[in-house]
Amino acid sequence: MTLSPRVVVVSRRSELDELLGRHGTRGAAAYFLRQRGRDLDEVTARHEALTAALTEVGAAVPADWRRGHVERADLPRFLFAPEDIVIAVGQDGLVANVAKYLDGQPVIGVDPEPGRNAGVLVRHRAADVAQLIRPAGSAGGPSGSSARPAGSSGRPAGSSGRPEAEERTMVVARLDDGQELSGLNEIYIGHAGHQSARYVIAAPSGSRERQSSSGLIVGTGTGATGWCASIARDRVAAPRLPSPDDPALCWFVREAWPSPATGATQVAGVLTGAEELELTSESERLVVFADGLESDALELSWGQRVRVGIASRRLHLM
Incomplete structure (x- = not known):
C-alpha cells in the first residue's frame, strides 16, 4: 500500500506567544513593551499575519494527505520521513534551521510578512502553496523529484507540471x-x-x-x-x-x-x-x-x- 504524501509545516513561536508565556496576560505584556518604547499592536499584527499564513497553508493541503506540524525548538527531536514535503512558514532563517535535519525532501519557504523579510529562502506566499505541493507530492518524494540546477526561479514549472527546485x-x-x-x-x-x-x-x-x-x-x-x-x-x-x-x-x-x-x-x-x-x-x-x-x-x-x-x-x- 502506497502512503499518501505527508506535509510537515515548520514554524516558530511568535513574539506574542513568547511574551504571553513569560508574562501571562496581554495587559502585562503590553506594560512590559511600553517600558521599552514598543507597542503591543505591532506584535499582535505580526502574530496575526503568521497565524493567517499557517491557516492558509493548512487549508491548501489535500484532505486525503497526511500532515504534521513541528516548532523550531522541537526540530532536533522530530523524525522526518523520506516522502515528506516540508513547508517552513516564517523568516529565512527557519529554512536554514530545518535543512540540517533533511535528506532530499523538498522544502517550500513561505513568507508570512512579505516586505519585512528578505525572502531569499522564504520566497513564496501562502497562496502559492496549493499550486506547489501537488506537483511535489506526485513526484514521489526525494527519489522522484525533478531537481533543477541552482539559479532557477523557484516558481512552478510550466510544461512539466512539476515545481522547479534549487539544489543548495x-x-x-x-x-x-x-x-x-x-x-x-x-x-x-x-x-x-x-x-x-x-x-x-x-x-x-x-x-x-x-x-x-x-x-x-x-x-x-x-x-x-x-x-x-x-x-x-x-x-x-x-x-x-x-x-x-x-x-x-x-x-x-x-x-x-x-x-x-x-x-x-x-x-x-x-x-x-x-x-x-x-x-x-x-x-x-x-x-x-x-x-x-x-x-x-x-x-x-x-x-x-x-x-x-x-x-x-x-x-x-x-
Missing part, C-alpha cells in the same frame, strides 16, 4: 567519534563560554598552526550573504565568497591572537571538492553548531578532532 550546497562537520552535524548557512566552532578557543588548525594544503581565537566559521554560498559576508568586509585579503550552488565553502578564523605560542597566518580560505579543514581541540570544551541553533550542538574535549567540508546532502529548495 551544505556544510558538514564530522567528529572523530563518528558524530556529525550539517548546516545550510555555516558551522561555528568555538568555546562554549565565548572565551578564547585554543586548537590546532590544519588546512587542506597540509599547513598546521596552533591558534587562540574567537572561533572559526565555515560557510556555504547561502550563508555567504550573512555572517561570512560581515567578516569578509573587514578582511583586506578575503577569499571570493561562493554562490549558493557552488560546490565550495569559505572559512574564516575570528580574531586570531598572535603570541609566542599561537599564530595568526591561517585565518581564511576556500574549500572545494573533497577538501576538508581539520581542527584539533586544545581546550576542554569547544562546541560545534550550525545556523545559530546552539541548542543542538556537538562538543569537543581536549585532543578531539573535527573535520569540516562539503556535505553530500543538499537542500532541495522549491
Whole structure:
C-alpha cells in the first residue's frame, strides 16, 4: 500500500506567544513593551499575519494527505520521513534551521510578512502553496523529484507540471567519534563560554598552526550573504565568497591572537571538492553548531578532532 504524501509545516513561536508565556496576560505584556518604547499592536499584527499564513497553508493541503506540524525548538527531536514535503512558514532563517535535519525532501519557504523579510529562502506566499505541493507530492518524494540546477526561479514549472527546485550546497562537520552535524548557512566552532578557543588548525594544503581565537566559521554560498559576508568586509585579503550552488565553502578564523605560542597566518580560505579543514581541540570544551541553533550542538574535549567540508546532502529548495 502506497502512503499518501505527508506535509510537515515548520514554524516558530511568535513574539506574542513568547511574551504571553513569560508574562501571562496581554495587559502585562503590553506594560512590559511600553517600558521599552514598543507597542503591543505591532506584535499582535505580526502574530496575526503568521497565524493567517499557517491557516492558509493548512487549508491548501489535500484532505486525503497526511500532515504534521513541528516548532523550531522541537526540530532536533522530530523524525522526518523520506516522502515528506516540508513547508517552513516564517523568516529565512527557519529554512536554514530545518535543512540540517533533511535528506532530499523538498522544502517550500513561505513568507508570512512579505516586505519585512528578505525572502531569499522564504520566497513564496501562502497562496502559492496549493499550486506547489501537488506537483511535489506526485513526484514521489526525494527519489522522484525533478531537481533543477541552482539559479532557477523557484516558481512552478510550466510544461512539466512539476515545481522547479534549487539544489543548495551544505556544510558538514564530522567528529572523530563518528558524530556529525550539517548546516545550510555555516558551522561555528568555538568555546562554549565565548572565551578564547585554543586548537590546532590544519588546512587542506597540509599547513598546521596552533591558534587562540574567537572561533572559526565555515560557510556555504547561502550563508555567504550573512555572517561570512560581515567578516569578509573587514578582511583586506578575503577569499571570493561562493554562490549558493557552488560546490565550495569559505572559512574564516575570528580574531586570531598572535603570541609566542599561537599564530595568526591561517585565518581564511576556500574549500572545494573533497577538501576538508581539520581542527584539533586544545581546550576542554569547544562546541560545534550550525545556523545559530546552539541548542543542538556537538562538543569537543581536549585532543578531539573535527573535520569540516562539503556535505553530500543538499537542500532541495522549491
